[in-house]
Amino acid sequence: MKAVRVLEYGRQLVFNDVPTPTIARDEILVKIKSTAVNHLDLVKASGTARQILPIDLPWIPGHEFSGVVEQIGSDVAAYAPGDAVFGANEIGGAYAEYLTVKPAIIARKPSNLSFEEAASAPVAAQTAWQGLFTHGHLEKGQTILIHGGAGAVGGYAVQLASHAGATVTATASGADEAYLKSIGASQVIDYREAQFEKVLRKKVDVVFDLIGGETQKRSFLVLKEGGHLVSSTQPVSKEETATHRVSGEMMRLAPSAEVLGRIARLLEEGTIRPDVATVYALPDAAQAWKDIAGNLPGVHGMSPSGPRAARRGSHGKIVLRVQSA
Ligand SMILES: NC(=O)c1ccc[n+]([C@@H]2O[C@H](COP(=O)([O-])OP(=O)(O)OC[C@H]3O[C@@H](n4cnc5c(N)ncnc54)[C@H](OP(=O)(O)O)[C@@H]3O)[C@@H](O)[C@H]2O)c1
Numbered sequence: 001m002k003a004v005r006v007l008e009y010g011r012q013l014v015f016n017d018v019p020t021p022t023i024a025r026d027e028i029l030v031k032i033k034s035t036a037v038n039h040l041d042l043v044k045a046s047g048t049a050r051q052i053l054p055i056d057l058p059w060i061p062g063h064e065f066s067g068v069v070e071q072i073g074s075d076v077a078a079y080a081p082g083d084a085v086f087g088a089n090e091i092g093g094a095y096a097e098y099l100t101v102k103p104a105i106i107a108r109k110p111s112n113l114s115f116e117e118a119a120s121a122p123v124a125a126q127t128a129w130q131g132l133f134t135h136g137h138l139e140k141g142q143t144i145l146i147h148g149g150a151g152a153v154g155g156y157a158v159q160l161a162s163h164a165g166a167t168v169t170a171t172a173s174g175a176d177e178a179y180l181k182s183i184g185a186s187q188v189i190d191y192r193e194a195q196f197e198k199v200l201r202k203k204v205d206v207v208f209d210l211i212g213g214e215t216q217k218r219s220f221l222v223l224k225e226g227g228h229l230v231s232s233t234q235p236v237s238k239e240e241t242a243t244h245r246v247s248g249e250m251m252r253l254a255p256s257a258e259v260l261g262r263i264a265r266l267l268e269e270g271t272i273r274p275d276v277a278t279v280y281a282l283p284d285a286a287q288a289w290k291d292i293a294g295n296l297p298g299v300h301g302m303s304p305s306g307p308r309a310a311r312r313g314s315h316g317k318i319v320l321r322v323q324s325a
Pocket of ligand 1: 039040123124127147148149150151152153154171172173191210211215231232233251252253315316
């Protein structure tokens with residue numbers, strides 16, 4: 001099969017032929033239609049975080065995908081060849097024509113979504129879900145501040161929190177205000193123009209921090225006592241949580257068929273919607289990485305957000321089309 005691979009840390013992506021994977025009894029072979037680009041792909045490939053995010057080289061990037069079941073192992077009962085599915089995994093491998101997966105990390109693709117749209121959802125939507133509900137314990141009637149609301153994870157977090165009956169404030173670039181209000185934010189604070197802790201009139205129950213660094217540090221000032229700070233980017237200071245009498249933790253996505261199944265239903269009924277910024281063909285993965293590299297808000301547990309290199313110019317995910325529908 002054709003695949004995009006990283007042969008050495010920090011080196012160029014290579015697109016060529018590799019052996020097609022074979023399935024174990026409890027696995028499914030998915031013929032990939034689309035995959036999507038995540039910061040995690042670039043971070044792992046760079047080797048800068050190899051202590052906490054190791055990969056085996058050569059490595060095929062790609063933590064999310066949509067596709068069609070090609071073959072099932074003898075122990076698999078829930079799916080059959082021909083089923084359209086989508087999902088996310090922790091190890092990568094989706095920048096390729098075929099991927100082996102366990103049923104525990106996939107769900108049926110929402111029928112109203114294209115394969116490109118479906119591939120854009122599993123990482124961002126599940127991260128948002130688990131950040132809000134599993135770690136943030138967000139409930140109806142509560143208030144939440146989402147940092148990076150116009151990003152891939154943030155867009156789902158705003159939609160899911162608003163759908164759950166929470167009042168949502170998001171920080172983002174001013175240009176994204178109308179978009180964020182259209183998906184459920186009550187208030188948008190332009191992080192380039194204002195300091196959120198000076199603009200917010202009341203403290204919030206939950207902060208979902210998709211940025212890190214100073215943004216996380218200042219977030220303690222706007223959390224109610226007993227509130228929750230959930231970060232997707234870096235560990236949360238135990239001293240700060242104790243001082244402010246709040247709880248705080250860094251989350252890591254744990255792909256789940258159950259959570260993805262719920263997200264699939266919300267997508268299917270149109271309650272939440274995906275956001276695809278650009279679609280590239282798989283061999284153009286290197287260009288997609290260039291587009292995203294200037295927009296890295298921080299590396300998992302490693303560094304706070306720094307000055308932006310270049311703005312991508314639009315919200316939404318970058319998708320790689322592997323096979324045409
Ligand atoms: N822990 C996990 O399991 C997990 C899972 C998924 C993602 N992540 C991490 O979560 C973070 C967000 O991911 P993503 O895919 O949503 O990123 P993304 O799509 O690149 O979005 C980042 C957003 O943050 C905005 N932004 C930048 N600086 C900001 C600031 N100081 N205040 C408010 N907004 C700011 C950007 O806006 P502008 O472009 O206008 O500046 C952009 O809209 C990344 O670090 C990613 O690696 C972690």
